[in-house]
Amino acid sequence: METNKKHYVYLAGNISSDLRTYEWREKFTEMCAESELPVVILNPCNTLFNQEMKKYLKRGGKNFFKQATSKFPIGVLPGKDYQMVKISTLIVANFQLIDPKKPSIGTVVEVNWARELNIPVIQIIDESTDHGKLYANHPFIDWAVSAKVTNLEEAFDIVKNFFVGV
Secondary structure, rough: OOOOOEEEEEEOOOOOOHHHHHHHHHHHHHHHHHHOEEEEEEEEOOOOOHHHHHHHHHHOOHHHHHHHHOOOOOOHHHHHHHHHHHHEEEEEOOOOOOOOOOOHHHHHHHHHHHHHOOOOOOEOOOOOHHHHHHOOOOOOHHHOOOOOOOOHHHHHHHHHHOOOOO
16 A cells, blocks of 8 residues: 655764765765655754865865864754654664774664664665674674665665555
8 A cells, every 4th residue: 555654764874074974875865856755864964064064074174073063062963863863764874984993883872772762774884894894793783773785775775665655
């Protein structure tokens, strides 16, 4: 039975000075829009703060996050992200862009919030790297993840095939 229900898909993953942290989210959003999937993308990077950081990084800037976050209470970020996770139907968590020097604590926390809220999680992971193996085979992550895929297209296929029309 086909319905008009919209699904809310939260895009969890590292946010850093690596512009790919924005690009994968933008690509997934475009894939959903082009396929006319009845989803609302919840992108934690769609904020004025993150858009300014992205512009700064594209101009070759460094250390924007440290400079900017010193100007406001950083505790606002986890609260904002928790509210986005809480209203989600599904989480797509990208663990491919992990900097081995900067553990992805926020993403792990978001994935476990989803588990506690009974929200399915699709994990995108590259098990061929050392840090990928760590995040692919950790009991706290395995406990929370519903499906593991190796790329964005596979995650999109799961959303399209299992969440559209229900």
